[in-house]
Amino acid sequence: MEGDCLSCMKYLMFIFNFFIFLGGSFLLGVGVWVLLDPLGFREIVAANPLLFTGVYVVLASGGVLFLLGFLGCCGAIRENRLLLLSFFMLILFIFLAELAAAILAFLFREHLTREYFSRELKRHYQGHNSSDVFTSTWNAVMTTFDCCGVNGPEDFEDSLFRLLSPRTMVPEACCQSNGFPGDVSVEQCVSGSATFRRNKGCYSATVDYFETLLFSAGALLIVVLTIEIFAMVFAMCLFRGIQ
Template sequence: MEGDCLSCIKYLMFIFNFLIFLGGAFLLGIGIWVLVDPTGFREIVAANPLLFTGVYVILVMGGMLFLLGFLGCCGAIRENKCLLLFFFMLILIIFLAELAAAILAFIFRDHLTRDYFTQELKRRYQGHNNTDVFTSTWNAIMSTFDCCGVNSPEDFDESLFRRIYPHKMVPEICCLRNDLLPRDGVYVSKDECLKGNMLYRYNKGCYTAVVDSFETYIYMAGALAIVVLTIELFAMVFAMCLFRGIQ
């Protein structure tokens, strides 16, 4: 009976880790394709620090999952104690890192408030400066969610942006997405937006826009995180049971 139990754990571990292995290979493939794509997508990603960072996050995640799945599969099917121990240590490190990240997120949650983001935007946002990561990230957020500022376009009052561009009330990224914008059938230039005309700019704050867009996904991400942590705990238990059961 003990042998049958160990055999069941062995094949369950193999199937589970083979799926992890395939998932890691898929993420690695996506990341590598984006970096070497000859059709120009690479330049688009490289020009946007937010996307560029995301590609490397995908590569790292894919590499870790690829290695984790490979070690789990080999350790289980070959009943290799060394590989099983290495698999256990790697997944333990990942588990502790995720746990530490969750604890830090809880501790520093007060820094993710409207006031904090507003102060940082006023202090650091530079408008068209694509070489500044903070500015480029905010431009990507405002472009993606069709929003302006943290709470509203008034967040740019008394800001670094206004000191750099004293004649612009808002950045151009806050203007409606056409070079010429219609008003009562007559087209006017984007200058109306830059002068502060509310009819030709996005007036919704990005804090509300992002929260509204991701409200459902936040709960899904929390549930997914709990599932992943649970799976990792079971994986460590299975690895140790198989490790101890191998003669």
């Protein structure tokens, strides 16, 4: 019976580490997808250094989980006590790091609110022709998602942009341009006409677009943490059972 239990633990650990391997592969894929800038997502996270740093955290976590899943599978099959103990300590360290990251994300959640982005836009956005990184990032976001400001065109009232361009109501990035030189619609748009401008705020546009992805990522994180707990339990049981 002891041999049957040991064999059961070995294969259970192999299965759970295989899921860790798959989870790490998924996180690596998400990180690479963001860095390759498929649909302007890099511009969104670049607007907040905390978010952009999170992309590299996802990449690092995915790479470590990928490696640990592979090593855990090898340790279970070979029944190596040293490898199993090393795997347990490493997976425990990663679990605590992920838990700390989740707590920090909760503490800094106010930096991701509508009010925060609106306040930053009013303070730092300069206009269409600016070489400022913050400004060019927001121009890319508004163009990619067909939106204007955080809540809408009214965000540019009493803003740095209006101080720099007092005769312009909204930037060109908010306009529905046909792409022709001297487009009349752009001139009417920046002068205040609501006919040729985008009236939807970028906060709603991006939240609607990435809502499913964010919920999926949150659910995946919970699943990964659960799998890590089971992997640590099976690794310790297998470690104690091997003579």
